[in-house]
Amino acid sequence: MLITYQFGLPETLVSAIQNSPYNAVGDISTTRLLSPYQVVALQKRYAPVLSEDVSDMIYPLIGSNTHYIIERVNLPNTLKEWRFYLQMYGWLLSGQIDLWEAGVLYDWKVTSIWSYIYGLKPEHENQMNINAYMIRHSPYSDFLPIHKMQIVCIFRDWSKKKAETDRDYPQCQVGLIDVPIWDELKSYGYIFERINGHQGCESLDDEDLPECTPEERWEKPTTHAVMSKGRKSAHRVLNTMESAERWMEENGKGDYIDTRIGESTRCESYCSVRDFCHQYRTQIEGE
Numbered sequence: 001m002l003i004t005y006q007f008g009l010p011e012t013l014v015s016a017i018q019n020s021p022y023n024a025v026g027d028i029s030t031t032r033l034l035s036p037y038q039v040v041a042l043q044k045r046y047a048p049v050l051s052e053d054v055s056d057m058i059y060p061l062i063g064s065n066t067h068y069i070i071e072r073v074n075l076p077n078t079l080k081e082w083r084f085y086l087q088m089y090g091w092l093l094s095g096q097i098d099l100w101e102a103g104v105l106y107d108w109k110v111t112s113i114w115s116y117i118y119g120l121k122p123e124h125e126n127q128m129n130i131n132a133y134m135i136r137h138s139p140y141s142d143f144l145p146i147h148k149m150q151i152v153c154i155f156r157d158w159s160k161k162k163a164e165t166d167r168d169y170p171q172c173q174v175g176l177i178d179v180p181i182w183d184e185l186k187s188y189g190y191i192f193e194r195i196n197g198h199q200g201c202e203s204l205d206d207e208d209l210p211e212c213t214p215e216e217r218w219e220k221p222t223t224h225a226v227m228s229k230g231r232k233s234a235h236r237v238l239n240t241m242e243s244a245e246r247w248m249e250e251n252g253k254g255d256y257i258d259t260r261i262g263e264s265t266r267c268e269s270y271c272s273v274r275d276f277c278h279q280y281r282t283q284i285e286g287e
Contacts, residue, residue: 001272002051009054017057020064026085030095030130033194034123036216038209041201042273050272062156066108070099077102079144084134091195095131103147105132107179113155116175122215124151126190128179133187149179207278217264226254234258 003018032040043050070080079100086093099106107128115121128149135144158173182190201209224244225234235253237260238244248254267280274280 001047004051004053006053007055014054017054017061026092026094028091028093028198030127033093034126036212037197037201038212039273040198041209042276046273046276052272063110066110070108084138086134086137088191088195095134097131100144103145105146105149106152108152110154110156113157113170116153116170120177120179125179129182129187130191133191149181151177151179153177211279218266219264220262222262223260225258225260227258228255
């Protein structure tokens with residue numbers, strides 16, 4: 001991938017971003033296994049011509065700080081940043097855990113406080129259970145039992161002042177989210193499905209690749225808000241113009257309807273292969 005420099009950032013910062021210690025190992029990593037089939041396939045095919053600006057790589061840089069934090073852990077009966085492997089249907093899957101301590105598997109994340117407030121994300125649950133499955137099927141399984149899994153959320157945008165005035169707001173800058181542990185059948189079935197899906201994409205033409213789901217595209221649907229002049233908030237927000245008009249008529253409230261155009265946030269702002277994506281081009285042409 002080509003790295004661009006649009007904003008004249010200091011060379012020292014650019015160097016820190018470019019010199020990432022991460023090295024891909026095996027045929028696919030846990031993170032890429034979870035990624036949309038279409039995105040991974042297009043990233044492989046067009047890797048030599050893809051580009052990303054260093055300014056868009058700041059969040060991953062900040063997130064990588066957990067690596068140095070975990071390195072400072074000095075406790076007995078712990079395992080830090082260890083990579084595990086699983087051979088399945090001709091592919092080698094690899095995944096690196098953050099920390100295991102006395103039967104508890106931890107995943108550390110530097111994140112927005114809203115990620116904690118909204119609760120456990122499916123992709124985080126999937127990621128931890130894939131890694132747990134690899135541990136259980138590793139030569140070290142007898143030494144690394146897993147009785148509990150938790151995400152350690154370090155909030156980059158926490159406000160002490162808000163914590164003092166809002167008891168429902170996290171009271172410190174770290175939050176813990178429990179992650180359910182899947183049984184063997186569910187874990188195996190999920191990993192097999194994902195590997196099989198990625199392998200199947202390798203022989204497909206671009207336009208035949210499985211389309212990303214609304215969830216994978218981080219889709220926000222178009223909505224219609226019933227508004228009144230001089231009022232900032234909507235009386236009601238509905239999914240169709242017809243339902244919004246009917247609500248106005250039935251309730252006798254509102255002066256106008258504000259249509260809020262939806263978008264696929266990942267496609268618009270965070271997808272490195274959108275220019276090569278048949279699904280995205282079709283969407284733009286339709287609009």
